Amino acid sequence: MHITSLGGGHGLYQTLVAARLSEPSSITAVVTVADDGGSSGRLRREMEIIPPGDLRMALAALARDDAEGQLWAQTLQHRFGGTGALAGHAVGNLLIAGLSRVLGSEQAALDKVAELTRSHGRVVPVCTQPLDIEAEVAGLDDDPRVIRPVRGQVAVATTPGTVRRVRLIPEQPEPSPVAVAAIRNASLVTLGPGSWFSSVIPHLLVPGIVDALNGTAALKVVVLNLSAELGETHGFSSERHIHMLTQHAPSLQIDRVLVDSDTIRTTAERSFVARAAAGLGAEVVYADLRTVDADGTPTNIHDPSKLSAALTSLFRAAV
Template sequence: MDTTTGTFPTFPQGTKVASLGGGHGLFQTLTAVRLLHPDTITAIVTVADDGGSSGRIRRELGQIPPGDLRMALSALAPRDDEGRMWEATLQHRFGGSGALAGHAVGNMLIAGLYDILQSEVAALDVVAKLIRAEGRVLPVCEQPLEIEAEVGGLDADPRIVRQVRGQVAVATTVGSVRRARLVPENAVACEEAMTALQDADLITLGPGSWFTSVVPHLLVPGVTDVLERCTGMKIVVVNLDAEPGETAGFTAERYLHILQQHAASFTADVVIVDEHSVPNEADRTYLARAAANIGAKLAFHDVREEDSSGYYKSRHDPKKLAAALGAEYLAARGQ
């Protein structure tokens, strides 16, 4: 695979991909997956956001927050002039200081369609058809969720653990997140999303804000059961860097421990880690053990984006990630 020219082998005919995540991490993953030309792509998106435009729609209308769903739709817009126009339109935010200030056009469109159709899945399917999306976007469940985390380090005594509730509060906490849970705990998984997981030949999880975009999927009742039963290959993509707030100080190994802590039965086939993120051989050994604990092979690839001056950024390069995903999937199939 030549990541400089953007030339990639296509997936075998009929390949179905399901990608779990949210926000910018899922956007990069979907952009990467599209380069491999699978037969179908399904984005399965977290619905716990409570900030900005999404939070306002959630509070005022009682709907699931549309922001991460909108971003996934934008990632699947065609790469022609009309598709780029729709991507820009969905992502566009109103300016000014009035009631619409800060709202994203795509959020308003999804919210309006839900009011008319009374179905989140139907509303998302309509937007996907409108923009000619090269894939389907589904919520992991059709009700808004809240994230509640146990956070230490907020008091002088580090042994004291406090409950912090809300996606924004958890993502920006100055303490150390130890564990997260969903409210309500008995949320019902989206049936169409579970079917997509069952049918997928390749399932990706991550990268993204770990406690607010990645782990929540594993906390929705039934999701880990479906992941246990499914026959598709499962690839975890580990974040490049620790984020200020929820994952401050995290090592690559810690991300995997957190997955196992929150879903003891979760297993994967491959864990992809950026080859520049873990240069120490001893750390790589520990990381390989952590991957083995969830049944996975550890795979190092160059997946970090660089700017025009050659400096690394804190996000995955879609072409490099496509090369890594394609190589691991085809290798597992003996191709």
């Protein structure tokens, strides 16, 4: 099993931990590069590099479980405090930025950090240039019909309005050839979970990525979010999440949509989700995917062990 996972942020982190538990032959993380906030935003503006934050998190997720690997994973994630020039910066972001300058490319830097962490896989940016996200947002004026543009990942993720559509700036970015090859050569590809408009859908707006997804022989699985997020997908149903994929990538073909069994309980809603998934050529599969806290209360975080079991089961059933 060769797994390629598309996404960013905490959603991709959980997916990569799940992928490791499946013990595949290889793992490749294809990561969004549109972050413009915090440490990543500062570094992309000051150094004109792709934002390293989501890439750093993916590297931490794939770090080896031994003492050396976990020391590096902890170091990558360590964030400086205080009020000085380094305040808020993650060590891993600075390391990736520095190595990019020394080695001449971000991909070489990521591969070098992967050596330090004795990584279980490879981390690849979806593009080799930083991207911006611009959203069409309704509900920011008294008249709900008025659509306003909102630019920037942080602004889109936190907008009090309703996101209708997003686009990338520049609109035709060149995909990383390594990312395209990882999708085409995979036997299992995952998309999501994560921030739908800022971590998941942007992959589908990069020319060549949808073609690679449609051209691969891999089993393609969309892992649906456990709930709508405050801000960009507030009030969205599971059905609407799927419709957004179809709206932004009409030619996209997927094999399975993996949904937590407690997220959608009614027969009527499940029928709506099945109809939406059919627009992608996909079958909906339900499984228990939630992490449970110490009190036995289900959370809105995917449990890597449960997600690993579900993905492995889907893969075995398909081969």
